[in-house]
């Protein structure tokens with residue numbers, strides 16, 4: 001697999017994503033500069049976490065206009081894989097790759113903590129290596145992670161199995177107490193209708209090594225590898 | 235060339251004893267200045283001197299004492315005197331680290347004060363050529379029962395978090411203490427640690443006659459100029475425009491500046507780089523010239539500004555954030571501009587390194603300030619005062635610590651323990667550190683919540699242990715023991731995580747040093763710190779001094795905070811501080 | 826070309842939770858402003874722009890709002906004032 | 911008592927760096943809005959309040975701004991409108 005990690009000027013999880021792909025998965029990783037138009041034939045585009053353009057106006061609002069995003073959108077429309085993590089999820093929503101929006105955490109505070117997620121769907125190209133209902137522990141670190149969409153969109157996401165991860169308590173309840181940001185229906189991650197774009201607020205790339213406390217992100221990347229090996233390419 | 239061509243600007247206020255005093259320059263210092271110049275200084279020069287001879291820039295009350303601290307060890311690559319200290323961690327890797335206070339700005343505007351404190355300490359580290367990999371902070375507030383304290387506390391925490399989170403440097407540890415002595419004077423000390431290859435170390439030394447001096451990064455505005463008290467009818471701007479402006483942090487610009495600076499340093503196009511921090515352009519340029527033993531000339535009209543009509547005085551003293559001063563190699567100006575442009579930032583040539591041993595500031599062709607050579611820095615007065623312990627503290631110390639009357643409603647041990655655990659200083663600080671991204675950079679092996687943070691050095695099997703510790707009450711009661719204990723506490727925390735202590739940085743937060751009892755605390759605490767550092771083979775590689783932390787209720791507890799770096803030779807040595815499983819034996823070590 | 830100054834309000838759409846407004850309302854109550862009802866917090870953006878006419882300026886500002894300043898999923902915008910700068 | 915609705919603008923004080931405004935101005939330029947000059951971004955707060963008269967309401971809102979809504983060190987505020995709710 002060749003993964004391209006988009007580097008916006010204020011990206012700050014770009015190196016972590018690169019490390020994940022290159023050093024941990026042993027796959028090819030390249031950076032994609034925001035001012036470029038060349039996707040370098042990557043199979044997977046990662047929109048990494050960070051504060052793409054400062055995010056003072058609205059997280060991800062400005063990033064979607066960067067030159068590289070035109071290519072990322074085209075790649076997604078062709079069925080190419082896109083993984084938006086944290087700020088990348090926000091950008092994907094702003095760019096219309098995913099429905100809804102991510103608003104200020106209900107606490108109005110940044111939240112950095114390991115959280116438990118329930119895998120809601122394994123019928124995606126990002127989650128086939130989990131099992132349904134599996135509870136995984138992955139860190140979040142964001143100030144604007146409250147997933148919001150209108151009622152119709154929410155109903156459609158649920159009906160079509162597009163809700164992929166939900167914040168839950170250790171015993172699996174999607175309770176308010178387990179919701180770090182006030183997301184509607186405890187939504188932590190969703191895929192688009194075509195299933196090739198995943199956006200999630202938690203950071204799977206921070207959960208790949210025992211030394212860092214969790215390896216629960218590994219199946220996500222393995223799922224991607226699996227899906228690409230299966231010949232479903234852009 | 236003589237200095238006779240220095241001109242005061244039309245509209246500058248007259249140099250009167252009152253004006254000199256308002257700038258915090260004593261009669262003695264003013265006399266020394268006039269002798270140095272051989273003439274009356276201009277308004278611009280008064281501004282420059284007020285900044286350079288301030289305690290913050292000159293350490294005039296603390297330098298003689300600081301000189302007694304141990305600073306050398308085979309692994310110390312850079313000791314005090316640079317933007318940050320640097321130690322080798324082996325295999326060609328080095329760690330740069332430094333601590334900085336932003337106490338006064340945070341007392342006025344907690345959010346921006348704390349945020350810009352983080353910004354400043356990040357710049358100190360990345361100007362050395364190191365990529366920041368961790369932040370810590372040490373905070374002191376009055377009791378949380380006061381609404382104002384709660385406002386300060388939440389503002390400071392949010393400011394620290396928002397800045398570090400945006401730049402993408404994990405905040406991995408720190409401490410928070412609540413005590414009435416800090417009620418009017420919160421302490422906000424921030425520490426940054428960076429990683430680099432030893433051969434990438436860059437020093438802020440101006441060199442090479444003819445090399446251009448460039449201002450890079452954000453534009454210069456009227457931020458933080460202490461011009462308010464000097465507003466005079468003669469000045470052209472309205473008094474509204476003269477109000478001192480709080481510095482506002484822009485972490486996004488900082489992130490750009492960080493990337494651009496590291497790229498610049500690695501590019502070979504520059505010879506030196508320094509943060510324009512406290513006293514901005516003035517102190518950065520004068521200090522770089524002094525270290526290089528060269529002259530500099532700067533034309534303020536070339537400095538990119540944010541507002542029209544700024545005077546040389548304002549441009550020189552502005553504390554606008556996210557700016558750097560760079561000495562480029564002659565002929566490489568465009569290369570520097572290109573790197574900055576890649577990161578959507580500006581770079582402008584504003585001056586030059588010159589052979590003539592002067593520090594000269596011009597406004598176009600007019601010389602508005604000129605000082606002979608580096609004397610501006612080297613001839614700053616230094617004061618050694620007579621220390622004297624306060625009688626009240628002496629008496630307090632003489633009391634038998636076991637001789638305490640129980641509280642009226644004191645019940646059993648469980649009740650006492652609960653009360654202790656509920657006290658804000660002892661209670662969990664989760665509310666604080668949940669607001670800090672502690673896991674970005676995927677290297678945080680132990681984050682907030684452990685005795686010391688552990689950050690692995692990616693690409694090696696090593697890790698560093700980091701902590702920040704201080705105990706003002708202890709230092710107040712016994713300055714020398716307290717100074718020793720602060721270093722020892724840090725060393726214990728570092729050791730518990732599996733590391734050998736290597737070096738410290740420190741922030742001396744004290745009251746007014748002109749008071750003999752404060753001077754006593756300062757000299758004793760420094761002596762104690764030095765003793766502990768010597769015994770523990772952890773030299774001091776830098777630090778910061780914040781004096782005059784007083785308000786009408788009195789001075790703060792004397793609070794040296796110690797930031798320590800320890801080295802863990804193998805990841806296998808990383809040791810957790812939490813109880814691991816039922817049935818494990820608990821052993822108490824030490825006596 | 827004339828210089829215009831335009832003020833824009835961007836507010837959370839009705840029905841969207843506004844935690845900032847709620848936090849402000851709570852704080853005002855606890856400060857003793859007992860009769861405060863609902864509070865909504867949005868953005869106030871002032872843009873200076875050159876345009877051939879007021880209408881042209883308005884069109885441009887509208888386009889800015891639609892493209893960048895407001896998120897159509899969660900926010901409404903309104904041009905509050907437009908005049909010579 | 912009557913119900914009033916009051917709109918308040920809270921803006922960064924002149925001369926104070928406004929990173930948000932700068933980011934928006936830069937973004938607008940790169941989106942092709944070339945004639946955009948300075949942009950300032952502040953907050954737009956709408957407060958509902960009951961008071962005996964319009965003047966009483968205004969006094970209360972002013973007090974809220976001074977006490978809580980605006981940061982006196984970095985922000986200026988302005989009561990943009992006040993009317994019956």
Ligand SMILES: Nc1ncnc2c1ncn2[C@@H]1O[C@H](COP(=O)(O)OP(=O)(O)O)[C@@H](O)[C@H]1O
Pocket residue numbers: 370371372373405406407408409410659660661662663666667670681682683684685686
């Ligand atoms: N201001 C802070 N920033 C980051 N972490 C903090 C801060 N204050 C406390 N912590 C973390 O909380 C934990 C407990 O801190 P503290 O209560 O001061 O404990 P100790 O007395 O053991 O040093 C430590 O791991 C520390 O790193």
